[in-house]
Amino acid sequence: MSEVKLSAVTRTDFGKGASRQARRDGQVPGVIYGHGTTPKHVDVEGHGLMMALKTPNVLISLDIKGDGTELVIPKAIQRHPVKRSLTHVDFLIVKKGEKVTVDVPVVTEGELAPGANMLETLLTAVSVEAEATHIPTEITVSVEGLEAGASIHAKDLVLPAGTTLAVDGETAVLQVVAPQAEEPAAEAAEEGAEA
Template sequence: MSEIKLSAKLRDTFGKGSARQSRRDALTPGVIYGHGTTPKHVGVEAHALMMALKTPNALLSLDIEGDGTELVIPKAVQRHPLKRNILHVDFLIVQKGEKVTVEVPVVTEGDLAPGGNLLETLLA
């Protein structure tokens, strides 16, 4: 499985105001954690992240400015309820060859509403 390469910048300020400023600068705030490392707060280019998350590949290679490269998978993605843009991402560090078990939610569309009736027309 190939990796998608993204660049990220370490963030040294935290909180709502800092996150909003990052979004104004076209960076999506996020945090990288896992494998006993201390969490790293980063800003990832918003458009590149959005395009990477639209692909079926979930393995990302984050090139962190001044801190090396981390192989990660997106664990949690928070989106704006109306605009659907990405507000925050949690990344989980993985290692090559490591087995990872993930839960993928399946949402069915077009089912019968609760308490509704199904109308079938039989053609003879």
């Protein structure tokens, strides 16, 4: 995974007013923590951060004006409930070679066995432990030819080299279910009339 370079400035003003002003100026308030360091409050360039966050668990090299560079991954992202714009981001400091636990999206490929079966997704992401500079962007699982009753557990996922599960291997990720028979329309109408 390649690093995304973003610029940031140390934040000295705190509170809602300062945060709103930063967002009006195209910045996103954030905090950097980890490795026993004192948390650093920063304002990060908004557009670049928004684009970087399109990649899950993106590795970001934050160039903090007058305070050096930190290698971080986003840990908690807050968005505006209506506009969905970024309002705050927590960053975790990581070091090259260090292992981190992150949630990686699960992506399916292939077609189920013929019939009216449905794929039920129980987990959209799985917790894994991986080196901070080699976090997988997604885990692909094939559902080709699976029939009703089949399920895929965390232990069945094919993980990239150097990546291990951080959840119980017996945790169900996907399952194939037969569709529920719908009640005939005539019976439903009769029940409605009786009520």
